[in-house]
Amino acid sequence: MSSPATSLAHCERLEVLFGELAELTGQRNAIDGRVVEIVAEIDRDELWAAAGARSVAGLVAWKAGMSPANAEVIATVAHRSEEFPRCTEGLREGRLSLDQVGAIAKRAADGSDEHYAELAASATVTQLRFALKLAPKPKPEPRPEPEVEPEPDHTPEPVPAPEPSISKSTDGECTTWRITLPALEAAKFEAALASHQDALITDWKRDHDTEAADGSGQRPPMPSTADAFLALVEASWDAEASRRPHGQHTTVVAHLDLDKPVAALHLGPLLSDADRRYLTCDATCEVWFERHGQPIGAGRTTRTVSRRLRRALEHRDRTCAVPGCGATRGLHAHHIRHWEDGGPTEMSNLVLLCPYHHRAHHRGLITITGPADSLVVTDGAGRALSSASLARTPTTPPPAVAPYKGPTGERADWWWYEPFQPPPPPSAN
Template sequence: MATEDLTTDEIGARLVGYAGQMAALTARFLELLAEFDRRGGWSGEGIISCAHWLSWRTGLAIRTAQDHLRIAHALPELPLLRKAFSEGRLSYSKVRALTRVATPEREEELLNVALSATASQVERLVRSIRNIDRHRDETERGTIDSSSSWSWNLDGSLSVTLRLSPLDGARFLAGVVRAEYERTRTAGDPDLPTEPAPDEEASGVAERPPGHPASADLWRNVPSDIAPAVVAMGDTMQTVITAPEFIPGAELVVHTHDDADPHLDDGPALEDADVDEAACGGAVRKVKHAKKRGGTRGVVLNYGRKRRMPTRKLMRVLFERDRCCQHPGCGRTRHLHAHHVTFWSQNGTTDPDNLILLCSAHHRALHRGEFAIKALGSQQFSFHRSDGSTIERAPAVHKPDGWKPDATIDDDAVLPINPGRHLDAGYATEVLYAAWAWKARQSDEVLAAA
């Protein structure tokens, strides 16, 4: 049947069905590619690699060809992933991500997650696993990758741990020395020359300007207590670096209450003097809390008719909840708009129960009447077509008439099983590593018993 003779629903069904067929065919393509490379079939005059041949003969970009080749050689060692791929249950995008971290010991658990997740969720999970593997690998290699952690203590102090490579450590200490010099300067201290004179550069010692105090020795000595200098470095960055309008963590957020001490965002309480000091900075936002019914305190998110645009705090709440455009199948993470489901002009409120993130394209389409959104309460929403029918996140697909695909591949094989709205990569990696550790212990016990 000609394409123009198909209904829109039939075209959509075939696209999903063909996606499964394409996945299966791609699996076969990669199987042939691996064997072709093993046989050296690509060798010839001017051909330097199998990826080069693939790019030349099939029109793929060289980087794409290299990715195909990597996956092709990884799949023979991963029979479970290869089987699901050949059955059209895993898309190429999922397989491409999984083969970066999968091993014969890991593939069963990874496959179970991938079958119930979207491609973007799988990629995010793989990034988390690669980070963990990298830290373990550097221990075995004897090299160091710079890393850090921080946490608020029970007494209200902040603990910061830095683990820096030798070169990064030297850069950090050099910055500390400069910050300490700037911090301890007095009114009579002139700026040091930007560039030393030739004779000074040769001797390795810059001549101290006339009348300059002994504090210039700080250029050659790191202070034993670097905390004041590090704070000075932070103050400098807040002053000289211009940040976007909404960038979580880049501003001081001070919460004030009618009946309690002010405190930092997700941090300890502050004295009134601390609040006044913070107010002198240029990157400080105060969030006013009021008493709610029952005596509890919280951020006033509903500003009634006084405020239409959501505050930065509320935008952070929406971003943590939605992460991307919420239109089914979109997933865009850039240029997101906070949309009032019940329009502001119709007395819609500015709170999480009435706000949802949409990309610019879907926000425009919504206002053009191409689809509608209903607020279901408790920050849940549903999407609807112009005829009122629900737009499902992962709709079931039925085989259309007149199409005879590979009978061994289900029409909706490529769709996720019970797709979730959000994948907690941290929790997922914790469970996966626990399962892999248990399997390793079981294997060791079997070997010990033998």
């Protein structure tokens, strides 16, 4: 058992340590507030895309050298900073922590800034999350009741089922298909579509969990109904390839004129330069070479990345080659010197790119030059991209703010969990 003198010394030491901890925590909160201001400006003007990043959170994780989860919190607070001025002001002044404001920005409803700014002065992060969980969800607008038509005096004649039909309309770069099916065929179609979407979502969740575990933080969007429809087309078409003429698969065919170069889809429109290079870069398209309008051969066998070469690329690169990306799923094999410009399909001329950065390169947003062992990636302004963060030894003093007091730590009172009620709308009078 410690003596009273020893306990007094421990208490005095704790007071000194707690004082320094409060000072440093307040300064850290104020620094996080300034970081949020910078990220909010980047988000507002969409400057993250010019830097070669996939999102605001991806840019913060890359440039600040932090985890994707922490970067997501900063991006969320920055995106809603104008909706919660009192909470972000408390962060800049060191009175609130980033985790407190992040919990509010993630779940709080519009117009609740004053309510949660007052609550955060006393509640811990756990209590804030619990209070936000109890907040009422916005009620959906009531649907208008359908008009009831008067019953006819006689029994109506049965309406014949519609004949199956498909129509297509094209408007610029978009094509709209309209499918009309009878009830039974429509039910079969919806069941098949739902089955494929469930399978895609299952794969997406598995990849999502894997990426969350390895810390890459690259989360592709959840598969949509359109993705399920395309999967249904590919599965039903390719499953019976042997029964069709020439055993052809669902391959996109493009015709490339070597003298231009100009490319067009088979029996379709001309391709832009960016789309042409994107389609003919990886093995996703069968290309027919033409000269003076006459086909002279197909170049699929010389352009395709074989399975063995693909495995060697995956072993060497592991992730997207663009610094700061780290994506590991759905990567494309990209020709550094483009294949149509004479670039060989060899390891020294190939790198793996995620679909986002692959398209960004062919659209001129980023530039990739090689060879692969000394790859150089630059953004739209010609600045070389590096995977290192921007962190460096500070040259300015920390912000002068009041020491951080933190939540009171007392037992939660009932008003902490009182859900926020938005003010009633102004009356018409």
